[in-house]
Amino acid sequence: MTKRTRVFLGVACGILVVGLGTGLVTAYVGGFQNLVILGGDGPDELAYIPQDARMVAYANIREIMSSQLRQKLRDLQTTSPDGSQRRFQDETGIDVENDIDYVVASSAGPDGDAQGERPLMLARGRFDTARIENLIQERGGVVEEYAGKRLLTQTDKQFTVAFVESDLVAVGSPEAIHRAIDTKTGSANVRGNAEVMRLVRDVDTGTAWAVARFDAIGPRWSGALPSQLPPINWVALTSHIDGGVRGTMHAETRDEASAQNLQDVVRGMMALARLQVAQHAELAAFVDSLELSGHDKTVTLGFSVPAEVVDSLFLKRAARPAPAPAPGEHQEQAPPSTPAL
């Protein structure tokens, strides 16, 4: 074997070893479970969410903000950015569009106790911690230490903020924050909840997704849902947001008969929707995109709002006449047009 052959083989082996080694180490650091299961195992922040979570949701803010849909919405905004958003940025230093990568939200608590829920939100991004601490303290917040973490609590509002990692902020009720810190430091987290994780793995590919026990969200939607819905245990929603929106909603019912009933209900609602939107081509495209399927106890509804539909909706919105100015408000007079001859 000549020297150049040995050199070539050495370089090729080096690339392979360095490449595969780097990948292996990254995979190990990012969660070795990724190597052994087909789906993702959810974001790292699940380590803060207690095992009895009844709702887990995720939104990739960065992807949403850089999506075409968002760009279109921004183009549609004729005025400067929303005043509340501007004020929020001035006060906290957080530019929602650029500083937040993603958000994970959860709600935990004993089954059947909607009042006892402990909502928690975790946001990964870049934050000016000193500025935020000052702001909360200025508004009457108190600083306390819990398990080595600084917590800023507004006792009157039962609201706590904690920078649990340098780039991760937790927001929620004081109990929820305490529990999240305890969960991270040792208690069983939601990854040990097989029911939730089975659904999380199914939906983890989306730009935004949510998994929830139906009884955790059902009461809030009671006005919008048919009163005689078959019993549903879990719902999971995933969406991919880009030029348009496409997504899938899974509902897991108590048994197969309930799943069949639910399919019938949804099928009826789809038929009704088709009748209602027959005159509106852009909405008809959305209704036509609905795909209903079922397997065992699961009913799946796929939907898609293509970019063209979004465009046509936005065009329609843009073509609407601007609202008339309030009486007394100054209105610029258009120059008189040349009289027709």
Place this chain on the structure above:
Amino acid sequence: MGVLRGAGRVFDLSLGQLLWSRRTIFMGLVLTVPVIIAVVERLLLISGISALRVNDVRVSGPTIFGLIIWLVLRVVVPILGVFYGTGLIADEVDDKTITYLFTRPVRRGAVLLGKYLAYLVCTVMVVLPAVVIVYFLVIPFRDIPGTFRSLAIDVGLLALGLAAYGAVFALVGAMLRKPAVVGLVFAFGWEQAAMLMPGYLSRVTIAYYLQALVPHAIPSQEGVSALLQALIGTVPEPGTCLAALIFATVVALVLGCRVIERREYVLEQ
């Protein structure tokens, strides 16, 4: 001299010849295509240009990598198998240098075995690093934990594909006088047609077992081919695929060694 020791000597001699041959330049050029695609994708990403879209659907890094793996597996690997595998013995016959190998004190089978191992090392050491480079160019770092498993499978799969195709075409090269044409017909005629035919014909191809192991979604097909795939497509179990590929490799090599031991090669004057 034992078969393995003889094969080792032939391997040592052949590796350099194969590595610095015109075939390897060709292989380098073929593999430049996916690397260029990956570099362009990365440059677009760095320059802030909107991500690559197909039918208004954003094509993510892992999807692009999956498409590249399909390209390499369905096109590059069979091509390399044909060009290198069929030439292992046929080139020596064409160049009338096979006499020098046969007059050495090694068994004829060891000649084929040594050359086959040299082919395998040569192709694996060019293809796999290229794939790893493409992976790190295309996949965002944050996605590596979730996609590394598929890279590991891809690397193993490509090595297995090169081994299987190389062994089959080495057998063809040992048996036939002009094996390259037969090899091309097998790889791009028979395999493609058999994969679309109903029944069990697809099981007599290497592609059938290789494709079933690919961890990436198959690129969408349209028209008759998609319809046929949907109607007749069956996916074998991973264990079956691995066993079939290893079986094909070993059987092809053993048969190749038997052919070369028994065949009389007549050199044209």
